Amino acid sequence: MPGQTLFQKLWDAHVVHVEADGTTLLYIDRHLVHEVTSPQAFEGLKLAHRIPRRVDAAIAVPDHNVPTTDRSQGIADPISRLQVETLDANCAEFGITEFGMDDIRQGIVHVIGPEEGLTLPGMTVVCGDSHTSTHGAFGALAFGIGTSEVEHVLATQCLWQKPSKTMLVKVDGTLGKGVTAKDIALAVIGEIGTAGGTGYALEFGGSAIRALSMEGRMTLCNMAIEAGARAGMVAVDQTTIDYVKGRPYSPKGDAWDKAVAWWNTLHSDADAAFDRVVELDAAQIAPQVTWGTSPEMVTTVGGRVPDPADAPSEVKRHDWTRALEYMGLAAGTPIAEIPVDKVFIGSCTNSRIEDLREAAGVAKGRRVASNVRLAMVVPGSGLVKQQAEAEGLDRIFVEAGFEWREPGCSMCLAMNADRLEPGERCASTSNRNFEGRQGQGGRTHLVSPAMAAAAACAGHFVDVRKL
Amino acid sequence: MHKFTVLDGLVVPLDRANVDTDAIIPKQFLKSIKRAGFGPNLFDEWRYLDHGEPGMDPATRKPNPEFVLNFPRYAGGSVLLARDNFGCGSSREHAPWALEDYGIRAIIAPSFADIFYNNCFKNGILPIVLDAAAVGRLFRECETAEGYRLAIDLDRQTVTTPGGEVLGFEVDGGRKHRLLNGLDDIGLTLLQADRIKAYEERRKLEAPWLFN
Numbered sequence: 154m155p156g157q158t159l160f161q162k163l164w165d166a167h168v169v170h171v172e173a174d175g176t177t178l179l180y181i182d183r184h185l186v187h188e189v190t191s192p193q194a195f196e197g198l199k200l201a202h203r204i205p206r207r208v209d210a211a212i213a214v215p216d217h218n219v220p221t222t223d224r225s226q227g228i229a230d231p232i233s234r235l236q237v238e239t240l241d242a243n244c245a246e247f248g249i250t251e252f253g254m255d256d257i258r259q260g261i262v263h264v265i266g267p268e269e270g271l272t273l274p275g276m277t278v279v280c281g282d283s284h285t286s287t288h289g290a291f292g293a294l295a296f297g298i299g300t301s302e303v304e305h306v307l308a309t310q311c312l313w314q315k316p317s318k319t320m321l322v323k324v325d326g327t328l329g330k331g332v333t334a335k336d337i338a339l340a341v342i343g344e345i346g347t348a349g350g351t352g353y354a355l356e357f358g359g360s361a362i363r364a365l366s367m368e369g370r371m372t373l374c375n376m377a378i379e380a381g382a383r384a385g386m387v388a389v390d391q392t393t394i395d396y397v398k399g400r401p402y403s404p405k406g407d408a409w410d411k412a413v414a415w416w417n418t419l420h421s422d423a424d425a426a427f428d429r430v431v432e433l434d435a436a437q438i439a440p441q442v443t444w445g446t447s448p449e450m451v452t453t454v455g456g457r458v459p460d461p462a463d464a465p466s467e468v469k470r471h472d473w474t475r476a477l478e479y480m481g482l483a484a485g486t487p488i489a490e491i492p493v494d495k496v497f498i499g500s501c502t503n504s505r506i507e508d509l510r511e512a513a514g515v516a517k518g519r520r521v522a523s524n525v526r527l528a529m530v531v532p533g534s535g536l537v538k539q540q541a542e543a544e545g546l547d548r549i550f551v552e553a554g555f556e557w558r559e560p561g562c563s564m565c566l567a568m569n570a571d572r573l574e575p576g577e578r579c580a581s582t583s584n585r586n587f588e589g590r591q592g593q594g595g596r597t598h599l600v601s602p603a604m605a606a607a608a609a610c611a612g613h614f615v616d617v618r619k620l
Numbered sequence: 621m622h623k624f625t626v627l628d629g630l631v632v633p634l635d636r637a638n639v640d641t642d643a644i645i646p647k648q649f650l651k652s653i654k655r656a657g658f659g660p661n662l663f664d665e666w667r668y669l670d671h672g673e674p675g676m677d678p679a680t681r682k683p684n685p686e687f688v689l690n691f692p693r694y695a696g697g698s699v700l701l702a703r704d705n706f707g708c709g710s711s712r713e714h715a716p717w718a719l720e721d722y723g724i725r726a727i728i729a730p731s732f733a734d735i736f737y738n739n740c741f742k743n744g745i746l747p748i749v750l751d752a753a754a755v756g757r758l759f760r761e762c763e764t765a766e767g768y769r770l771a772i773d774l775d776r777q778t779v780t781t782p783g784g785e786v787l788g789f790e791v792d793g794g795r796k797h798r799l800l801n802g803l804d805d806i807g808l809t810l811l812q813a814d815r816i817k818a819y820e821e822r823r824k825l826e827a828p829w830l831f832n
Contacts (some may be wrong), residue, residue, distance in 0.1 A: 169812065169815050169816055169819045170812055170815045172794060174792070174793045174794060176792070176794045178809065178812055178815070178816075180816070180819055180820075180823070182830050189650050189651075189712075190711070190712065190713065192653035192654075193653070193654070193655045193713075196653070196655070201806070203806070206816075209831065209832040217650075218651065230651075232651040232652070232674055232675075233651055235651075235653065236651050236652075236653055239653050273829070273830075275827070276830070281711060281713075282710075282711055283709065283710050283711040283735060285711075296735075297711035297735055298711060298735070298738075299711055299712075299713035299716075299735065299738065299739035299742060300655075300713040301713060301739065301742035301743070301805070302738075302742070304806065305805055305806050305809065308806045308809075308810070309806060309809045309810060309812075309816065310816065310820075311809060311812075311816055313794070313805070313809070315792070347638055347705060347708060348638070348704060348705035348708065348731060348733070351705065351731060351732075351733060351734055352734065378709075379709075381705065381708065381733060381734070382734075383734050383735060402832075403829075404829035408828055408829040409829075411827075411828075411829075412827070412829050415827065447638050447640075468637050468703060468704070469637075471635075471636075471637075472636070472637055472638065475636070566642075566647050566710075567647060568647045568648070568650065568651065585640075585642070585709060585710075587640045587642045587643065587709060588642070588643060588665065589642060589643070589646055589665045590642050590647075593646070593665055593671050
């Protein structure tokens with residue numbers, strides 16, 4: 154019998170029932186809930202007089218709408234406030250644990266899951282949020298769902314699914330200094346395209362992935378959805394187990410030993426066959442900067458804005474032309490000559506402690522350039538913020554002229570008060586450079602935390618390796 | 621859930637690839653705790669020249685005359701013709717809610733993003749994958765002939781053009797059955813309650829740490 158992929162192992166462990174056509178009822182171990190995609194699901198439950206099947210499998214946190222400035226007065230925007238209050242009320246009514254806005258554990262749902270040990274290897278993890286792929290870093294099968302499925306999981310603890318195809322993204326070799334998991338993610342998307350992973354579960358493997366910390370792996374799996382894949386994953390190894398050990402919700406005692414024994418089997422077998430294999434050489438990856446309105450519109454910091462005349466197809470030529478117009482960029486402009494108006498360091502992609510250390514390492518002893526109107530650092534959770542402050546990172550940022558904020562999704566999608574104004578250009582550590590994503594008319598360039606901090610201090614993009 | 625059986629609908633051509641769900645329904649409208657009422661803000665940033673916020677009266681907005689949904693000839697369209705990777709990005713189900721509320725009942729494209737594709741079926745919208753060449757042909761015909769309509773038959777899995785060309789499409793059997801009959805997914809799954817319980821009992825022994 155040929156070996157199994159990690160995806161197949163995770164899938165097989167969660168099969169409740171298979172229909173004749175292969176449609177599978179899959180069991181869900183962990184359900185993460187936030188305020189934006191859950192109100193209609195709770196309403197649906199109530200209308201049908203249903204109750205959640207397992208409240209212990211769910212955990213809720215408000216993150217998209219929360220202010221990143223002083224919270225003592227609550228949320229100023231009444232519509233945002235109502236949405237967060239609705240989550241509070243639903244969790245109270247049904248008995249779901251919630252880390253409320255004033256809880257030190259509050260933060261971005263994809264940061265707090267791993268931080269609390271709510272995300273564990275071998276789990277199926279879902280959330281009404283496409284960046285749920287993040288949790289695959291733990292050797293878990295994790296993917297985003299819509300609100301109808303949020304309701305379905307609440308009511309049944311299961312989802313109807315068909316198995317995905319599998320793709321191995323193998324990155325071997327050693328990353329150069331100043332090159333990060335974010336750069337790998339963008340390089341992969343540049344290689345396979347924003348729809349390259351559609352229909353697939355991605356597994357990231359190879360020596361460069363093994364060498365990444367859990368936080369780096371989370372950054373990478375987080376961006377799997379930007380390559381079109383609902384799920385990204387990394388095999389369990391000692392790095393995974395060391396990270397999980399001792400977290401508030403991770404198993405203890407005998408259960409820990411039993412869990413580790415199973416988790417150690419969660420890797421693709423050596424002879425497992427994938428539907429597609431993509432290989433990259435880590436040593437060849439340079440710091441990445443997106444220039445357009447899709448994450449696949451990406452080049453290296455030493456590159457130039459491409460000419461639509463060189464686009465590989467008519468449809469792409471049309472897209473590139475439109476993207477350059479939206480971004481206010483001329484073909485051929487060196488990336489390093491593009492000035493920035495704002496800098497955002499945060500989001501479920503890059504707001505963990507290592508991201509903040511990396512950015513602070515660049516900011517230390519430098520100043521935010523005079524042409525940069527706002528450079529903000531938004532930690533991923535209250536605990537990340539606390540840790541950063543214990544290490545003095547907040548002082549480094551503030552002394553350099555960055556604003557040090559409260560945790561939340563913030564300007565990744567600008568549902569709260571943090572946003573770009575029309576025409577403003579931003580170096581952002583988030584995950585999407587779509588039109589209007591960070592504010593109507595805003596222009597987003599996706600980069601790593603170090604590259605964002607470097608752009609803040611230089612006033613334009615700059616190769617962090619040359620600082 | 622809404623049924624989908626047959627549709628004879630006016631076609632709206634949206635000639636862009638990688639249309640993301642942020643474009644379909646921008647974030648400021650996601651603050652609603654309701655499932656209905658997103659239609660006036662479908663494609664808000666492309667459709668209007670002024671900045672949209674929740675609660676604005678659509679009658680006071682400034683429509684963008686260059687955006688295809690605002691062309692008088694496409695008023696009342698129910699079939700959206702799109703390019704590759706339609707619905708990519710955020711998992712927000714507000715995107716199909718907005719499309720449905722506007723009156724779109726079927727979307728034809730060479731490919732869809734996975735989460736969006738799945739969300740459509742939950743809301744009575746039929747996403748149809750046709751090969752890029754066929755979609756290109758439909759774009760040309762639609763842009764040439766005013767009042768261009770397509771006839772869609774889910775049971776037969778066909779799209780028929782005004783010229784009589786019949787294009788077949790694939791759809792998963794289970795999804796087709798649920799859409800044709802407008803079945804409640806949760807109600808169907810709850811029929812499997814014994815199997816779910818048996819799985820849980822087994823799993824509690826194998827992996828007790830998953831049950832707190």
